Amino acid sequence: MESYEVTEVLNRPLSQELLARDVARLAYVAKDGTPRNIPIIFAWNGSTIVMSTPKNAPKLHALSENPMVALTIDTEVHPPKILLVRGRAELDYVDGIPDEYLQATSTYEMTPEQRVGWETEVRSLYYDGMVRIVVTPTWAKLIDFETTLPSPVEELIRQREERQRA
Template sequence: MTPSGDLSLLRDPVAQELLASKVPARLAYTWTDGSPRVVPIWFHWDGTAVVMGTPGRAPKLKALRRRPQAALTIDTEGFPAHVLSLRGEVEVQAVDGPPAEYVAAACRYLGEEQGRAWAAQLEGKPMARLRFVPRWATVLDFETRFPSALSA
């Protein structure tokens, strides 16, 4: 079994299921005062990074520019839970209007027509493209892979 931390886990069927799902990711980062923060966020997997869009004035941008180290989790609610946990860094890029990956995510979450309509209302507005590059990964499926405390 592939050990936790190995990025080849991103090719695991459970990871692929979650990266293609409509489940929002949960982005964890460190706030400017050192406390932890977690926010749900739409995402797009481009094959090498998790890309997200956010308003250009989102408070999290200041914190992510200062300390780009972050964690990201995508998981299901039902049992057995499927979980993809990632650690890495977020690259922040200011953009005008929604990044293409944000539009793709909106279409996945809302359907093509409604997703494009949602993204269209953001055209010309300041946004940020967040590119989360995984450096560590683990997959739990609670069938064959369990948290270390349960499998020890």
């Protein structure tokens, strides 16, 4: 997929709504060769998807060996709205708490007092920093089940139309 095609998909209004959500599912290949798919908070900065994780997270070893990932960001309603993204993860070890981590959790419903307590806890837990997992999308597909469908379903519809014409 060409970069301008990825940009076109990601700039659609529905994609922007999905990219404003706070949880995605990150798929990657673990060190033992088996697939993993985990929920993780993220932030979209207009060009990359940024996730943060503890420095001792097992996924870091796997991603340093095989940085290719896939992400799914979707809704919980019918019909679902789904944004599929693929890319390469870059690991950025940082001191302190990444701004994107705090940004991604800003939508959580907390009172101001709860937010202060939560941030204090986070800062004490990750006192030696975190790792930013930065994914630049290289492929993207938006599925809304109204104007776009999964490719196999589109193919089945085409085949059905051909049968009906015959």
